Amino acid sequence: MSLVDFSSDAFIVAFFLYCFAFMFYVIAIAGKKWSNRDPIQHEKRWGRIAFITSSLGLASHLTFFFTRWAGSGQIPTSNMYEFMTFLGMSIMIAFTIVYAIYRKPLLGMFSLPLTVIIVAYASVFPQEVQPLIPALNNYWLKVHVTTAALGEAFFAVGFAAGLMYLLRVVDFKGKTKEAKRSQFWVEFSLYSIILIVGFIVAVFAFRGMGYEAEFIQQKSVIDSKGIETTTEETVYYTLPAIVKPYNSDTVKFDSFLGMSEPIFEAPYWMNGANSGRKLNTVVWSIIAGSLLYGLLRLVFRKPLGAVIHPVMEGVDAEDLDEISYRAIAIGFPIFTLGALIFAMIWANIAWGRFWGWDPKEVWALITWLYYSAYLHFRLSRGWQGHRSAWLAVIGFVVVLFTLVGVNLVIAGLHSYSGV
């Protein structure tokens, strides 16, 4: 068995340990109300079990990372699969650090599912080791990617704590306009998370069914001399094509539920590589996610926020507010170092300019400006608690757009990280 194969096994072990750790954290929190036990003892005991499990998961994840590195001869952060697994691992590291400070099992109840979702999301992408193109083969790149991801991981923990804060303080029985608005947006946040789960479910379901479609896309490229040339590109789909690539012909199409040809064509302005397929994936995520959400609503018969809210009872909201702020404050210097300073050093070495206003660079700067605004808001009266929690939640959306959205929608130097 090669090292790379062994590392894949370690990855699966880590994934399941995370899932178990999540369940244990839920037991630690929700089980406090169970009869015949002392709530404080219960939380302590199950909190410890859960923390040991999640730490074993992290150890296993680290094993995956280093054995894959040794086996492939290059640091596993070079494609989307490797980067997203690394991000998941970083979130666990950030969580472990924050947990070591605050010892709140509740934090695990929200950080673990975030890790599980990101790790599962990573598994959607091709997992084979790909050789690096020369521009990517540099020491500073490794430092840049890993540090930036670690900084973002702290923002993720800040996001988890912020969302927890909202689920704790929002009045889910309130009928005022204010309360209704908060309820809606909390629900919307939860729905968005479920969309990502829907995406993962859809991909694995259709992969299991062996679904395939194939298109030939005509692409016109204007070269440096201003001459337009047309190239043909074959695009493969593994999800039923509701949206076909812009300017393309169908080669093969497995029919699905009576659908035997694409319904829409992707708009011309989506520039990224394989943008048609990506748009199709987004459409499927919305369909699968909405079905999943509808199912959950049917089971619980009330908004998901209202389902989770009672679990949070007795949790100190102020602690959550502080944990969220603290995680972001810890992550901010790391993010600055990794996503801006190391990135500038690397860009200067690789391209001879430290800054080129490439979309990915601009979005890293936007993320940085966003969080610096957040940190300054915290100094102002009235921006703690509720508003600050929303800022933490929105901030993570900005982070995700920088990591994934930019590659999806905008083409640029980083487009070779390919979604």
Place this chain on the structure above:
Amino acid sequence: MLVVENTKCECGHQNAVGTVLCESCGKPLENNDISDLPLEMRYDGVARRSQKSNPSYIDKIWNFFSSVKIAIYLIVITFLTAMLGTIYPQENTFINNFDPSVYYEETYGLPGKLYYLFGLSHTYESWWFIGLLVMIGTSLVICSLDRVLPLYRALSKQQIRKHLQFIHRQKTVYKQTIDGDEEKWVEQLGAQLKKKGYRIHRDGTALLAEKNRFSRWGPYINHIGLILFLLAILARSIPSWQMDSYITIPDGDTVQIANTNYFVKNEKFTVEFYTDDELPDKLKGTARAKLFETKAVLYECESNCNDQSQQPVLKEVMKHNIIVNEPLKYKGLKLYQFDFDTTPRLNAVHPILIDKQTGEKYGPFDLPMKDSALQHKLGPYTLDLYANYMEFAIGDNGEPTTLSRDPNAPAFVFTVKGPGLDPDGEPYMYFPMQKDKVKFSQDAINHAIADKIEIRVDGMENVDFSEASTYLNVRMDKALPYVWIGAFFSMIGLLMGSYWQHRRIWLRVDDGQLSLGAHTNKNWYGMRSDVAGALQKIGITVDPKSLDNGGNNA
């Protein structure tokens, strides 16, 4: 504003207008502030420079930029506008032959046209974006100065015995009755706090414990770094501070770097591809470059540098094999491997002239595609170069023209004089490449002269090819060192401000009644556990959370 505010505290200290907490004893000064909510402790309650009673015109500008609220607005506006700039590619991502006024509309339709018209196609070079950055810079300077000086003053002359109101209205508070010797009790707690890294100042039964005051300077050091960084970026617009251009050099050629005294020679360009064994299944059969390298020589020109008619005198200054990530660096000039072109290119031919009547051969003579000599003498024949086309074509008006400056279809027109020809010379058209000779029917163009003489290449050894051309990116950036220094300071400041917190504990015992208040600029959790931990050590057990006196986690 003629009413003079009474800003003298009951302890006798005269405070500046705008002071929230007495600089000496800490008593809240605002007359109507009689609540018992936690105090606003920012900048220790001292008056900022901007809080003047009679602001002048300059003061008003100062006040505008000294506001954190304005700073936040500026940051938010900057990132929102930066977002707009990523919708379509910016103009500077296109290297040449690019007309933005047409491109955006053609590629993206009406939104593209608007994008161009609103100047968003060069967002980051636009005056308003740079203006925003300048305003952020100004705000950084003024916000910092406005706060750091009064704060420094306040922290360097702290009074140990604080007003009871000041202590009781901290965010972390502990009250308790003490039996026994008060002085001894205070000393014991002081010793415990000292073990936790606090510096202890005592005044009888009053105590001030403080640690990590340096972390308060973190944000200001960070801001100094950011200002340096912004200045360095603005300095790049000074002429000759920054250069960013591209050059194409075929194998064996020497090319001048525009606007400099440097010439670069590409001795040999090589490219290596991944073999199929190294590629995963999906990528097999594709040409994925593994390594490309230019063996480059850099020359400095000593004379005849910009005179086209003379050969420049060059002195070799450096040899370097340029690969990605390993540029040639010489005195701030950097040559980066950018791209390559493996289309072979004709450099020169060495043709001969044949007298078709006698069968006599003259030559070979040297005919480079670029900058050929204007006259060639071959035995009795004289060839004057009349015209030279790099990529010959017949234009729309029927006249010969050239499509580019690369020798893709070179053509020469000579005026030939010699035996059996018109004494004034006869035109002769010569296509060095066989394909062009056929395509443009050289013999038909040349008419009668084609029967008298012929110019042709005798064998492949008389043809010079370049197998590939290398594309180098030429860069120069004199502001760079300042950029790094700025980034370094900024980072140090961030670390200081984020990973350490300034913590202070005040306590006093009045007739057996202990009053303890604690303040930190971040991380109240740590503050409370410090207090609870020290109390625990001297036999008082308190739940850290119970020390919380409410208020916000600033």
